Amino acid sequence: MAAWLTAEEQRAWRRTAAVFTLLPAALDAQLQRDAGLTQFSYLVLAMLSEEPGRTMPMSELASMVSSSLSRLSHVVSRLEKQGWVSREPCEGNGRVTMARLTDAGWEKVVATAPGHAEEVRRLVIDAVGPERIADLDAITGAILRRVDPGGKMRANPMSQGC
Amino acid sequence: MAAWLTAEEQRAWRRTAAVFTLLPAALDAQLQRDAGLTQFSYLVLAMLSEEPGRTMPMSELASMVSSSLSRLSHVVSRLEKQGWVSREPCEGNGRVTMARLTDAGWEKVVATAPGHAEEVRRLVIDAVGPERIADLDAITGAILRRVDPGGKMRANPMSQGC
DNA sequence: CCTGCACGGTTGAAGCATCAAGTGTAGGGT
DNA sequence: ACCCTACACTTGATGCTTCAACCGTGCAGG
Numbered sequence: 001m002a003a004w005l006t007a008e009e010q011r012a013w014r015r016t017a018a019v020f021t022l023l024p025a026a027l028d029a030q031l032q033r034d035a036g037l038t039q040f041s042y043l044v045l046a047m048l049s050e051e052p053g054r055t056m057p058m059s060e061l062a063s064m065v066s067s068s069l070s071r072l073s074h075v076v077s078r079l080e081k082q083g084w085v086s087r088e089p090c091e092g093n094g095r096v097t098m099a100r101l102t103d104a105g106w107e108k109v110v111a112t113a114p115g116h117a118e119e120v121r122r123l124v125i126d127a128v129g130p131e132r133i134a135d136l137d138a139i140t141g142a143i144l145r146r147v148d149p150g151g152k153m154r155a156n157p158m159s160q161g162c
Numbered sequence: 163m164a165a166w167l168t169a170e171e172q173r174a175w176r177r178t179a180a181v182f183t184l185l186p187a188a189l190d191a192q193l194q195r196d197a198g199l200t201q202f203s204y205l206v207l208a209m210l211s212e213e214p215g216r217t218m219p220m221s222e223l224a225s226m227v228s229s230s231l232s233r234l235s236h237v238v239s240r241l242e243k244q245g246w247v248s249r250e251p252c253e254g255n256g257r258v259t260m261a262r263l264t265d266a267g268w269e270k271v272v273a274t275a276p277g278h279a280e281e282v283r284r285l286v287i288d289a290v291g292p293e294r295i296a297d298l299d300a301i302t303g304a305i306l307r308r309v310d311p312g313g314k315m316r317a318n319p320m321s322q323g324c
Numbered sequence: 325c326c327t328g329c330a331c332g333g334t335t336g337a338a339g340c341a342t343c344a345a346g347t348g349t350a351g352g353g354t
Numbered sequence: 355a356c357c358c359t360a361c362a363c364t365t366g367a368t369g370c371t372t373c374a375a376c377c378g379t380g381c382a383g384g
Binding site: 004005009011013015017018019021024026065066117120122123124125126127128129132133134135138139140142143144145148 | 182205229282285286295302303304307309
Binding site: 057058059069070072073074077093094095096097 | 331332333334335
């Protein structure tokens with residue numbers, strides 16, 4: 001029988017839970033309004049934009065954005081229809097397909113990033129304040145280690161070739 | 163032109179974003195597995211269970227779980243179909259409808275709560291550690307004030323009658 | 325070889341969230 | 355009395371997510 005939550009713990013958890021519903025909604029709203037993108041689809045574009053060559057295997061991309069391959073596949077299909085991403089087979093490895101950020105996709109990211117970053121700063125970074133950023137980092141790191149014991153901070157398994 | 167994110171800020175935000183995708187997924191998975199409930203539908207049941215009389219106007223319930231009335235209405239329809247909640251008109255105020263937790267719903271909450279609380283403790287409370295709970299509370303409070311300036315901690319507008 | 329099996333990826337159906345539009349009630353003005 | 359707006363919902367369509375099933379490729383063992 002697990003120990004129950006104390007009053008202080010309960011209060012902290014209630015607030016935390018509220019943040020977990022309201023903050024994603026707020027960020028999604030900003031992206032939807034200004035760019036017609038989901039937080040998730042933006043993240044996909046952003047990840048590709050940071051990769052040298054702006055291209056990555058689907059499965060690697062999936063793990064970078066912490067999603068199932070299925071979800072990513074659907075989203076990439078939509079992004080492809082909008083002309084921001086293209087799929088191409090990987091030579092020398094018939095079963096991986098690469099997602100590539102098109103020029104139009106790059107433009108989209110460039111146009112969208114500043115507004116989104118500003119919103120993140122306003123709602124999170126500045127709200128927390130410079131003296132507590134380290135606390136935020138420590139807390140989220142601690143939670144991450146429980147939620148994702150494998151570690152999202154893994155060394156990358158050197159994507160050979162492609 | 164908003165100031166860009168520093169390296170430390172960026173690192174903290176990346177981790178935070180990861181937590182915001184993985185933690186809800188983990189909590190949802192536990193509830194789905196053990197009770198066949200969404201985090202959101204569980205929250206609805208839990209809120210009703212804490213109310214004296216186990217009943218509340220839809221709109222008040224909606225604001226307690228930070229959702230639109232539309233979303234709540236759909237969810238309550240499903241919960242009603244499962245026999246855990248019932249809708250009834252409010253006498254003396256023809257336009258509010260009350261959501262009531264049925265006995266079966268109460269049983270459901272009683273059966274589900276301990277497992278869920280245990281998971282919250284495991285993934286969040288214990289991960290953060292007792293000496294940092296206050297930090298968690300402060301940080302989430304600060305973010306909440308930006309995201310929801312109206313304040314989720316409002317004094318309740320005295321639900322007259324019903 | 326070639327059989328089996330795991331991996332990478334796609335697809336379709338079902339469930340849940342969101343949005344826009346609709347219903348009916350309450351209350352205020354004239 | 356009458357309208358007109360605001361409120362408290364509900365409903366239906368649309369879109370995204372999840373789940374299960376599927377296809378083709380590579381690879382290891384017999």
